[in-house]
Amino acid sequence: MMEIRFKLNGRDVTAMAEADDSLYQVLRSLGISSVKCGCETTNCGLCTVHMDGKAVLSCSVPAPRCAGHEIVTLEGLQDEAKRLGACLADEGAEQCGFCAPGLMMNVLALAKENPGASDEEIDAYMAGNLCRCSGYMSQRRAVRRYLAMIAQEVSA
Amino acid sequence: MAVYKNYVLAQSLDEAYALNQKKSSVIVAGNMWLRMCGLRKQTAIDLSALGLDRIEENEDAFVIGAMTSLRDMETHEGLNACFGGVFADALKPIVGTQFRRGATIGGSVYSRFGFSDVSALLLALDAKVVLYQRGEVSLAAYQKEAWDRDILTHVVIPKGRRAAVQSVRLSATDIPVLVCAASVGPDGARIVLGARPARAMVVADGISPEADASVCEAIAQAASFGTNRRASEAYRRRVAPVLMMRALMACSETQKDGEEECK
Numbered sequence A: 001m002m003e004i005r006f007k008l009n010g011r012d013v014t015a016m017a018e019a020d021d022s023l024y025q026v027l028r029s030l031g032i033s034s035v036k037c038g039c040e041t042t043n044c045g046l047c048t049v050h051m052d053g054k055a056v057l058s059c060s061v062p063a064p065r066c067a068g069h070e071i072v073t074l075e076g077l078q079d080e081a082k083r084l085g086a087c088l089a090d091e092g093a094e095q096c097g098f099c100a101p102g103l104m105m106n107v108l109a110l111a112k113e114n115p116g117a118s119d120e121e122i123d124a125y126m127a128g129n130l131c132r133c134s135g136y137m138s139q140r141r142a143v144r145r146y147l148a149m150i151a152q153e154v155s156a
Numbered sequence B: 001m002a003v004y005k006n007y008v009l010a011q012s013l014d015e016a017y018a019l020n021q022k023k024s025s026v027i028v029a030g031n032m033w034l035r036m037c038g039l040r041k042q043t044a045i046d047l048s049a050l051g052l053d054r055i056e057e058n059e060d061a062f063v064i065g066a067m068t069s070l071r072d073m074e075t076h077e078g079l080n081a082c083f084g085g086v087f088a089d090a091l092k093p094i095v096g097t098q099f100r101r102g103a104t105i106g107g108s109v110y111s112r113f114g115f116s117d118v119s120a121l122l123l124a125l126d127a128k129v130v131l132y133q134r135g136e137v138s139l140a141a142y143q144k145e146a147w148d149r150d151i152l153t154h155v156v157i158p159k160g161r162r163a164a165v166q167s168v169r170l171s172a173t174d175i176p177v178l179v180c181a182a183s184v185g186p187d188g189a190r191i192v193l194g195a196r197p198a199r200a201m202v203v204a205d206g207i208s209p210e211a212d213a214s215v216c217e218a219i220a221q222a223a224s225f226g227t228n229r230r231a232s233e234a235y236r237r238r239v240a241p242v243l244m245m246r247a248l249m250a251c252s253e254t255q256k257d258g259e260e261e262c263k
């Protein structure tokens, strides 16, 4: 067991981890329940969190590598999550909702990196977030709606 | 899943290399592949604190640290300007943006996966690899070697060629069934085939960039392909000339568009 200190959702935390633990496992051990493990093979995007402001797959980030870094999960982005969640609901973009936490974390990363993303850019950015229900078109509309909402706020 | 007893965040390449000489050690880069391998090792050696995540440009080449992510290469303005946007195009089909932010060029090149889009593109661009112990080796030679315990520190991509990559995938974001990378330089065109399904290799070099369908057909006839669960040898041989033609055409288009950008 080793001790890892990092910033989680703005707070300094200390966690215990095995040498082969992933960031996902450590986050769950800290009670972070928004982060889920869908495939554990780096394919589904469900475990997405932000590390130093960028979206990463927490199932494959070695936990010891997080020491000294800043991790943000959906728990730390509640305002943004609420507004993005409303866009998803308005567009009927989720059914079972299982994919939503990872999807939302990646949309929030997209909003920072490329707030004016075209449909093609949205599709490319979201390609690593698998959803078994929505068929993706409604998700694309929801992302578009969210980005437009943000743009309007910025220009207001 | 991989099992390790100790995790060492290496503080120098000397330390990483020394630790890696033991069979019970393993280098950890993006951990995207490694994590799934089911390896049991005493020591995992993390290279992420060694400043190997930079893309540097000099007069003749781009020097890319082994820990540079595929996403950083895909979005690097200088690289894309110099090589006609091929890094953005060729890396985009690999899983998703979060994945490419983790996966590294070092892990991709060291692994020498048959299905690698990355190795196919780098071979077409005549890249070299820099190994901690052995120094610089051509990627073409490295591709043929067995895995060893040296550490790949950099990949050097010389300027002067334009490249394009074409692939066939059973579904978007899946690994490719066949990859073709073509490049055009002062000495003519080069064609690389990957996911044959064996490791990528140069199948034609110094040919005319205007090679027609019959030339591409002949190259495909002479190349070696195999069958796996994704596609048969015959399918790959049939599709290869089409990808070659498309890649060559795409190269000549970017050639015309961007002659001034990479001086």
Ligand SMILES: Cc1cc2nc3c(=O)[nH]c(=O)nc-3n(C[C@H](O)[C@H](O)[C@H](O)COP(=O)(O)OP(=O)(O)OC[C@H]3O[C@@H](n4cnc5c(N)ncnc54)[C@H](O)[C@@H]3O)c2cc1C
Pocket (backbone or CB within 6 Å): A041, A042, A043, B026, B027, B028, B029, B030, B031, B032, B033, B034, B035, B036, B047, B066, B067, B093, B094, B095, B102, B103, B104, B105, B106, B107, B108, B109, B110, B111, B113, B115, B116, B117, B118, B119, B150, B151, B152, B153, B173, B174, B175, B176
């Ligand atoms: C689900 C999935 C889908 C994929 N799809 C594609 C695809 O479509 N196209 C494609 O091109 N690739 C694909 N890949 C491969 C991927 O792009 C990377 O090549 C792969 O993940 C290895 O890179 P990594 O940084 O994760 O390395 P790791 O997984 O950390 O390491 C891989 C191997 O390389 C060794 N290693 C890593 N770095 C070094 C170094 N600097 N020196 C010496 N040894 C080193 C490690 O010890 C290990 O043996 C896929 C991988 C996965 C897991």
Ligand code: FES
Pocket (backbone or CB within 6 Å): A036, A037, A038, A039, A040, A041, A042, A043, A044, A045, A046, A047, A048, A057, A058, A059, A060
């Ligand atoms: S659980 Fe991490 S990508 Fe699926």
Ligand code: FES
Pocket (backbone or CB within 6 Å): A093, A094, A095, A096, A097, A098, A099, A100, A130, A131, A132, A133, A134
């Ligand atoms: S809404 Fe069910 S998996 Fe996406």
